[in-house]
Amino acid sequence: MAVAPNPTTPLDGARWSASCESSGRDGDEARAGLEFAASDGRIGGSAKEQLLEELVYGEWDEADEEEDEDWEPGSTLELRVRWFCVNCTMPNVEESTHCKLCSEHRYSGILNQGHLAPAFTQAGTEELAKDVKALKRLSVRRTAIGYDDRMLLHAEFQMKSNPHPERPDRLRSILAGFTAAGLYPGGCILIPAREITRVELETVHTHEHVEVVEATSSLESSYFTSDTYANGHSALAARLAAGVCADLASAILSGQVDNGFALVRPPGHHAEGATVMGFCLHNNACIAAKASQAAGAKKVLIVDWDVHHGNGTQEIFEHDPSVLYISLHRHEGGLFYPGSGAAHEVGSGPGEGFSINIPWPCSGIGDNDYIVAFQHIVLPIAKQFAPDITIVSAGFDAARGDPLGGCQVTPAGFAQMTQLLSTVSGGKLLVVLEGGYNLRSISASATAVLRVLCGEAPESLDDEELLPSEAGWATVLEVYAVQSRYWSALCLPAFMKFTSQHINGHLKASKRPKREKHPRVVARPIWWTWGRKRLVYKHWFGTRL
Incomplete structure (x- = not known):
């Protein structure tokens, strides 16, 4: 049944x-x-x-x-x-x-x-929504976008009971948002896509992995796992996605552009060196990191804010101290997909201490939790590491409304994180699309990120005091305790200052306005003036009635 x-x-x-x-x-x-x-x-x-x-x-x-x-x-x-x-x-x-x-x-x-686009009305019944201010804006930075229509050909050949969440419409909605906001094509530089070579792929993946993906070109439909599909065009789409990321990284390192946004699919951060999984075929962020090193970068920072842990990225660079991997993800003690990414997973061998996991223990994590983690964990370590380029595995499935993520990050939250990361590595920042399955959420979030890349100031968050949730605070403290063994930026005075700020903030937030004390009104017993208590009445209330 x-x-x-x-x-x-x-x-x-x-x-x-x-x-x-x-x-x-x-x-x-x-x-x-x-x-x-x-x-x-x-x-x-x-x-x-x-x-x-x-x-x-x-x-x-x-x-x-x-x-x-x-x-x-x-x-x-x-x-x-x-x-x-x-x-x-x-x-x-x-x-x-x-x-x-x-x-x-x-x-x-x-x-x-x-x-x-209006959410509650039929298309065509409203005037075309446009950001008029954005249409008149000229980008103050040289921001590149990598995209190719052929990546839309990667699609599930035959729908099961529901449409697959990793679908071509994801790119269509983001690109439509860029266009309506006036950011594309006029506000950015379009980098032409090319297919990655096998030699470049094998700097990250095994020869067998590449062969398995390429073999799908001769098949109408196939599945690597129960949730990771391929059709006859998927290998091409994966080569284009990897090629876009590699070329954007090289262009940023060489100074041709200031930063870039890789609008690509299939996503990549779950793909391990020899394993296809989690909707991911080739690991685009890792390929971009290798291309950065080939272009002269000595140290590369990868920040992964996808709601799922990037097990593939961590596995590929687990022993490599030249690549620092920081992931913020929903974990729930290993019960949330893919199950990896606990705080104690720090890398091994020469790479020990260069994997940093910030594992949220529950759903509902929002802007304040992410920003506090950035301010007290991500940025101090990133600045001590001093990378030559920063690559963001930008999954937008932590966004509010995502059907798989269950978190509450807003477009303003993603914009703030982008702004904070732009202060690292001299602003050399590459954003690579990963997950995100609510089209309205990913379109708004990706557009907010691209605005910051183009030089706009991010929208301020509602809560200026940035008080994290109890779950978020506990996670930051756990990571602080683990990573302070490897990074002097997480020193004891800074830890005590953070703890004090959090406690004082919550005490301040928990205070209630005191009720104004009114003087107690005592009814005057006039009948006392008629008997033996008239002297007491005179002492307490005076002679006036």
């Missing part, structure tokens, strides 16, 4: 793929399996909704079906789960016009206008 996964619950990559496998059906069969008929006269509206909920989000009980075999309604109304939200991929019933999970309109214009 197949169970339809509940799309209102955020799923990580592993559970998402497991839900697809459990159905054991292709897209048409899955939709057909959700068909049902309800009597117009015998079942009321609320009962219909309840039945629909059970069929779409719950289990189908075959025993109930047998009991109803002798029931013949006079008329039937057929409802199907027929459309999937373009923004978050949630299945919705035919009669609805807005997504149940994210409220995006069924015919949203997000692929044409990105995050600037």
